[in-house]
Amino acid sequence: MPPHPRLLQADYAHDPLALLANRILEDADGQLPVLGQVLVLVPDLDAGPRLRRLLLERATEAGHAALLGPRVTRLSDWLAGFAIPDRRILDQAERELMLVEALRRHHTLFGKANLWALAESLLKLFDDMTRRRVGVSMDLQTFTDRLVQAYGSDDAFPSALGMEARLVHTLWHAWHEQLAAGGCLDRATADLLRLGASQASTDTGPVYLAGFPVLEVPEVEWLSGLAACRPVTVVVHGRGHAPAPRHPDATPSALLQNLGGNPDQALRCNSAYTRFLDTVFAGYSDGARDLAERAEAFLTTQAVSPANGRLVVYQADNAEQEARSVELQIRRWLLEGKQSLAVVTENRRLARRVRALLERAGIQIQDRGGWALSTTSAAALVERWLECMEEDFPYLALLDLLKSPFLVPEQRRESHLATVYRLERDVILHENVGRGLAAYQRRLEYRRHRLPGAAGAALQPVAELLEHLRQAAEPLQRFIGTENPPAEVLEALLHSLERLGASAALAEDAAGARVLQTLASLQRAAEEQETVLHWTELRSWMGTSLENTHFRPPVSGSPVVLTDLAQSVLGHYEALVLAGAERDHLPGNGGQSPFFNDAVRRDLGLPEGDAQCRERFYHFRRLLEAAPRVLVTCRREQDGEPVATSPWVESLQAFHQLAYGEGLDDHDLAWLVRSPEAEVVNRSAPLPTTESAPRPRAEAALLPRTLSASGYQQLMDCPYQFFAARLLHLAPPDAIREALEKSDYGERVHRCLEAFHKGVEGMPGPFGSPVTRANRDRAIAELEKIAEAAFADDLEDNFLHRGWLERWRRVIPAYIDWQLRRDAQWRVHSAEVSARREAADGPIIQGRLDRIDAAEGRIAVTDYKTGRVPSDADVLAGEAVQLPCYALLAEAETGMATEQVEYLELGKEKVKSRAVLEGDRLHTLKSAIDVRLSELFERLQSGAEVPAWGDEKTCGYCPMDGLCRRQAWHSEPQQETDSRHH
């Protein structure tokens, strides 16, 4: 009979590491403090420091102040030290690529299935088969016969089974032929070879294994071989007898059975709490009594709930509330002085949110689970860059990319972000460009061309940034959407990241370095394969690799550990949160192989489909006793969809409800989560003060000498806006604004009308005679010809302008009809006139008048409006000052009296006179606004306040709202009606 390892078994309530520490010291009695020959093999190094602490505590009690050894290491690290035949071991990336190549050669076997997904499932199957030494006979018929038998099918050769058998058989052999041809080994084979090689090791004394809930047959055989030459001890955590395969004890029970049966030492626990949990989960036994019966029976033995003070459940309304509850409970426990806390969850999204909340509260944590590399900001940079390549720089991906912290060094970051801001505002928003690097560059040039002098030159950094992107993209561009050797494409990607300026920052960042390593390992893998991949296949491969590579941020010495179920296997804590207890995670539905049903898998010796579920149930049960205080959290809803609670949590709740008339809900925590007082605040930060509307004082030296009608209007609408824009120069000067406005629809319409009535150099027109019924059609045709010329612009992407041209064309007939009526009384005197009016005691008013008509020594002023028109009421009340101002300017320009001013609304297919001022009303208004402007300037010159008092309409369009902090005011501003209305 082969030698068996010695087995130590402890119920869930016991700490397996404490049991192990005691046993190591007992075994070494007489040799202490020297434990140098002792080897402890664990699945994860996180257990090492606690085991050493426990050993030292026990050794100190025995009179040894220090210990030499033992060696605590991961099983995989220890095995890696043993030599195996000199063959290259494939990494995951190379395995995937090699298998995809094999799949392509046998594409008739699987139709249109996704190659990468199929390769992933097949590799997992092949690993399972290799680790369990499941052979596939060379003869397909023999293999198929075995499957037919295992499926228990009466049909001699069912077609689906035939396909499955053929697929696995063919690819298994193709895969192994390819490995042999390349002189390679896959990792599972290498692990088996190393297990064998390690048995001959002579430099190891006693070996202890802990934290392995599952050991396969080859590993059990390896332990037997190891035990032949030295003492080998295995710690099994959990019960040795399971009443049914779906029971949480099934996992440790199977382990004990595989290892040879009865434990040499067993620590039992018969506490009321353990019995409570056992009774709840007895429902997962065959032939168990129903829940109500069990609850009733339990109550007769235990009048007070043993869960009181030990186990609570919190059901959150949503994900954020759940994360907050975890953060809050951890803070409460820390305030109680607890030193060893754990948050255990399979939900990495929740884990990241909890981590962020705890860090916001100033609590650093040991994040043992880490996260998929694909979710790091370093991987996001690469993803955004690839999106930019594939979709020609869509603006959202582009801005994300440019705002990435990896793009420029810290010292240049501020000026870089200012350049990105200009790109966003000036090109993407104002020029309305959504994608296309060439389009961004073209529109930027167009904008610079329109802007005067320094303002245009200020856009030079944006031009340089776009050119930098173009040059960085060059190495990669030709590969997009085509088939190429993947090594070449990956080299080009790394080269383009270098040119982009991101490589150095990525290399200095822990996650960034992992991303670069992953890309480099894909490149190495690709160099070994003579294959070509289409761009989309390569993207899938890169995406899967970044998704499957885990990144663990540096671990601090915090008392709080964030971990997943498997990594918590040797943990024992003062308090614990089991978070994310929803059906999707506990048990979850992952890990199911698409190949073979359970009967076949059992026959072949492969893990059954629900193996992952069973192992999770074991961890769940174990964790309920891994701390004297346990909180289980879950949520009711996610993104508006209801979320099912884990059936294991429902069993606990229902049992407790039936036995003790209440669930396990934590009402205190529920109350705290809803209390704003429990939110983390930065108490050192000053409290926000309640604010009033600002009322700075004007300085005479800052007052402009000239003022446009729109400046006057701004002063009326909100003096603070006027102050910020025109005294502090925080808005573009009129010259720049006007230059830019030339690009819009309205300005082009103005140019058409100027060309029609007075002529513009280089354009058709002028029409040259009054419009009559007889020449109406000719006038329309002439204006249409002018419109064609005005809207054609070779600097533009013409899509937008074609739309504008169509819009204007529909207005032209109505305009000509209006002009026909107008010509009955007036003749066009001048168009697009720049006028000034000097005043003895006020600023110079200036403006550009769209059109002045004249008749019999009098004039009429028309202002064309293609957009919003001030209301008649505002104009009549003197609130809208533009028309009276224009009347004053026109008089100054022509020396004639203004008889009428009006807006001409050039709306959709209609043309209409609006806010017509004439006669006495015009005369009164223009005098009043003239006097008021003088008085206002006089007051400003003597340092009057310039309060912020914009109304809803004004504030809605105001670029200064961030400056006046409108949102933070605690009361509405008081408008000083006496200064507004003279």
Ligand code: SF4
């Ligand atoms: S947001 Fe309103 S109140 Fe503030 S400056 Fe602008 S217009 Fe004035």
